[in-house]
Amino acid sequence: MSATRPLSVPDLPTQYAPAEVEAPLYERWVQRGYFTADVDSTRPRFAMVLPPPNVTGSLHIGHALGHTLMDVIVRRKRMQGFDTLWLPGMDHAGISTQTLVERHLAETEGKSRHDYTREEFVAKVWAWKEEYGGKILGQMRRLGDSVDWTRERFTMDEGLSVAVRTIFKKLYDDDLIYRAERIINWCPRCLTALSDIEVDHSDDDGELVSIRYGDGDESIVVATTRAETMLGDTAVAVHPDDERYRHLIGKQVRLPLTNRRIPVVADEQVDPTFGTGAVKVTPAHDPNDFEIGQRQHLPNVVMMNERGIITVPGPFEGLDRFEARSAVVAALREERRIVAEKRPYRHAVGHCSRCETVIEPRLSLQWFVRVASLAKAAGDAVRDGRTTIEPASLAPRYFEWVDNMHDWCISRQLWWGHQIPVWYSPDGDVVSLGPGEEPPPGWTQDPDVLDTWFSSALFPFSTLGWPDETADLKRFYPNDVLLTGYDILFFWVVRMMMFGLYAMDDVPFRTVVLTGLIRDQFGRKMSKSKGNTVDPLDWMDAYGTDALRFTMARGANPGTDVPVGEEWVAGSRNFCNKLWNATRFALLNGATVSGELPRDLAGADAWIVSRLQAVIVEADDLYERYEFAKAADLLYHFAWDEVCDWYVELAKISLAGPRADVTRRVLGEVFDALLRLLHPIVPFVTETLWTALTGGESVMLAPWPAADASRGDAAAEAEVAGIQAVVTELRRFRSDQGIKPSSRVPARLAGLSSGEAEIRALGRLDVPGTHFVATAVLTTAGGVTVEVDLSVDAAAQRARLTKELAAARQEREVNTAKLANEAFVAKAPAAVVGKHRGRLAAAEADIARIEAALSGLQ
């Protein structure tokens, strides 16, 4: 089929084939520039931030969720007439990319990065990025992301690098960036510093050993989970008020296994109720101990290297930290220094979030962002509503974080990334230089690179041209919406808030929409070890992109995790197919979309148009409030239960009659609107169907549906509800009686004010012949009686009626009791009391009707 010609009816087979339409449609959208923002547009703008995926990444199910929901937002805004910008980009992902390329070099060339100069290695990473990176961009196309490809950016490209250097210098000049020797989180495998949030804590089994330091009267017992670090101990600390140890304060005790003597110091930080109330102090290898060491002016003894290998001369030298732990405990036991052991001992242990290696607190010289004022501003912006967090229930997490933030360690001992724009003179002078500024001859640049999140934090404005006052920056900053998983609230959202407010003096976005995480069909977290991960591309291949997208949207209640299973995607595929065939029906029957919709609608036509107005209002509201699951569910049920199951069936009757033209116009109206309402979620199938139905260029260019309140028609809704009640009753009767759908039952109808033709058609009733004998009478709750001529299975009918009678009696009892309660009648709202009176009356009428029918069966 041609990508440029609207489909004609014979082109529509009975099954939707997504594979045939998706790729050509996407290319057509891109080529025609539908996704491209127009900086000169006079329309209002809508800008949304895309969380830039890792350049090394590939589309996983979490992306599928986030990208689907973002695309839903932006496609609707576009149809609403906004000039939209959804700017795509990728993140250079420092550690993971470098690790990947190092592994690649090891496998293909058997070399490590240290076999190359830094420049050579970085060149290889760039080459790798060009060749293998960015696979995810193609996958975003597959998913249908309506991003503005003309503005695609990369966090390491020239413009963004300028932004990084500019803000670094500004922060440095404002004394918000500093260099200091601190205990930082060090990964002995990645060989780099990490920030606090790149460390995952888990409760691991370890050991707690109590060791006697010193000898005789001047001895003291300390407890530790890290016996090996005693080699770097420079004190024992006790609480100043602890009577047990007062006599030892200021004295020296001998450190076992060494010839060193270390002081006993008093420090408020020690908890006298924990363990023995005495703690060994290793300032170079523990953050708490470092603080004690600073206060007590203790020396720092470094006892292991960057790979976690013991460097203290002696029997333990060369052992790795875990081997050393056992060896040290064994040696202490030999000397009868171990006075207690607890094993296993569960305690929190930090792991590298990338490689799971146990983190080593390490004393080293690193760069930090002084976050206090920045975090305060980020918190205030949410507190005073300049930025809102959706759902609001997740805001406390944000505040908890910004209100308790530690300074951010931003230097990484890697080669791939933005090299820290600071130069040192041979004499040790330091200067930070902005873009274009050259260091004096002989000065050398700091070898470290910046944390990847440093550049990601600039994404909402660096991508728009900052620090230049570009037209894009003026038009699209601040962005309107950021949508992302709650798992990166701290990594990224908080930091964008801090830097956006700092650099632009305005929030980076007005609304943060937080989504949950994908889980499997049993609600379990997806993980490779559980083997329950899924590849969204497999599901797109099997069921189509729209099926995947609809599944994502339908599961996405605000802030809650989203369980998905293959059966659910299949169900969504079925829904797309239902839309396909229903629209196909409309086309086969000459549905029209041009011309004013007639005012004098009647019956089913008036009903469905009335319902459509209500659905438009409700769907629009749900979309606006990011209630994706409820919007999807509403449209699913309107389309399937009302349009397909009832309206299409009723329209078949009208299409054979004198008002066929009106019905053709209503069919066109309903499907036109329905497809537009669904387009943000399922863009491909709706585009295919809408262009076929309307002959229009693209549903993307069609206006977002607006409800017309004057089309509301309560009378028509009541009329159709009456028809539905009788038809359902008839179908139940037929089912109970085992009457095949293909056989028509002669019947006489009475008590109807309208809708006889519809009831006859949907109930598959024949007009009575000359020999008609009423063998059974059905009287519906609405007072309609249907006499049929066929041999009735009285037992089946009695069973049915008996059951209905029981239900009606129960209903009568409940309402009788309620109305007999004087307090209820006196205090409940009149409307509620009236409602129960009505229910009681209806129950009594039902009982009378059913009892009569039962006696008629005898």
Place this chain on the structure above:
RNA sequence: GGGCGCUUAGCUCAGCGGGAGAGCACUCGCCUUACAAGCGAGGGGUCACUGGUUCGAUCCCAGUAGCGCCCACCA
């Protein structure tokens, strides 16, 4: 140790002061001329437990028991 949340049909989840809902699964019957990726009918729940507030509680409050998530430098 702090903070937040959850417990509703077999599974996954909506609902959150006045008649228990959806999808999937299940049972029965159907190729009824848009669709078998479908159509029609049906079965299935003391809404975790115990108290309280209320004329009325799945919904509000308190407690209990499970479960989950986030944060945290207690050796």
